[in-house]
Amino acid sequence: MGSRNHRHRIALRKTDSVLGRTSVRESLVPYTQVSMADSKHTTLQSEDFDRWYVDVVRRAELADYTPIKGCMVIRPYGFALWERTRDALDAMIKRTGHENMYFPLLIPESYLAKEAEHVKGFAPEVAWVTQGGSKQLEERLAIRPTSETIICSLYADWIHSWRDLPVLINQWANVCRWEKRTRLFLRTTEFLWQEGHTFHETEVEAAAEVDTMLDCYREMAEEWLAMPVISGRKTESEKFAGAGYTLSIEAMMSDGWALQSGTSHYFGRGFSKAYGITFADRDNNLQHPFQTSWGLSTRIIGGLIMAHGDDAGLVLPPRVAPIQVVVVPIARSHEAEGGIVEAACQRLERETSGSVRLRVDRREGIRPGEKFAHWELRGVPLRITAGPRDLADGNVTLVRRVDGEQSVEPLEGLAARLPDLLAAAQRVTFDRAKQRLDDRSVDVKDLDELKQAFEARPAFASAPFCNTTECEDQIKAAVHAVGIRNLRFDRSASGAPCLVCAKPSQHVALIARAY
RNA sequence: CGGGGCGUAGCGCAGUUGGUAGCGCACCUGCUUUGGGAGCAGGGGGUCGUGAGUUCGAGUCUCGCCGCCCCGACCA
Structure with a gap:
């Protein structure tokens, strides 16, 4: 590892950069060594996607590691990104009739234990508080991995009549899951999210709620984060612990892997029975309400990074970008035009005030090239x-x-045109991701075709599927590390033969490698 | 949780048969620069992840622990 290889890497990077096309001669410099990050460059996406991801997250100052395993710190730029995502989703949640509230971080073990499937599902990853001050607690307290149990326990007291329904609530909170393997944003021990919880008089109404909120997530992903997604229903083996069924949106990362980016669960009456939630219906019969829950987390920021980023770093869709436009002034101290440059910057600031998030990079002693790289x-x-x-x-x-x-x-009129230019950038960002999704999606009819589909690189394969666990297991066994992401809502098999057992199938399964 | 790898300045790394730590970039100051990661000069920053052990002496050897990465297992 000498300086020679270092130089090769720089040369390659110059020609490889989306924005930095240089001479043909430089492109002929041989590429001889696996690249590593240094203080000025990130790992190339094509060399090591995972390392590229960590490099970008840390160098772009989105987040960093902390002394606590699996727990990250979200830095201001990363948090601004989350805030914009959160605010947009919060508006959707309120638009659809929900109210925010807040439940405690700590949940008594006895509350957690009431719904058998749920406890079983979460038991391996619950963190416990066993001591307060110097005193051992009589009952240990779970740090919430999710809040169904405490919400149900409390609403059992608050719901009495059909007139109390529906209950449509949401909370923005942190949760804790003791994950074996953590990754910045994608799977952290503590993470931020919203969890919506609703109680309904009828099954139909609850089912509609689940659909509505999944569509909010789709809207969030596609229209704000510029990530095209595939909506569908999880298989039995993949559904939320204790749920009747689970819906998800699945996005494709630029390495072809899938990322589950939001989930919406139909609970039926499983939880309301377990927690003794009852209401008197319109005929004065005692009933258990139908429930739902749905959540979207900071994980989606990881998705955003991996969906759009390139070798130069992040690519943010304008609608969620903390800074939408950066102005780099070229100041030549010995020339008279310095005042003209500054005047232009001030004009842009003035004319975009309140309409565009614009920043002028006036840092001194830093040359334009470095500023370009910094903001890219x-x-x-x-x-x-x-x-x-x-x-x-x-x-x-x-x-x-x-x-x-x-x-x-x-310059004349540019400020007024920026919103349109940003909208165009938003569109191009989405279109590019959509193009990749289309390019790397393939229909397969049997396991052989499935194997073929994944031979060259990860893909999104779609196939008729009979929806049995036996066949699902065979799909997992057929290709390393792939699984059914969901059963697509936008497709129907219409009786075509299941890719495993060939029995007539109604569902089209989305099969992919997943984060 | 199993297998493997790695922890030395903010980042990337070097550090000889054990002898008290260095390089590049970044950072600070000054000057010159400014249309793609600037140049010169000066300067600051490290209880070598952590704890114990071996030794006259440990970044270096031994063991434990912690963290990060990869592959599995597990998982919403």
């Missing part, structure tokens, strides 16, 4: 370069992060 790493959707050369003709240079598209734009 952070995924800022649009960059304006304000330099004397362009400004002499009243122009600035505009570069779009997602595809490197560059144009010279008149």
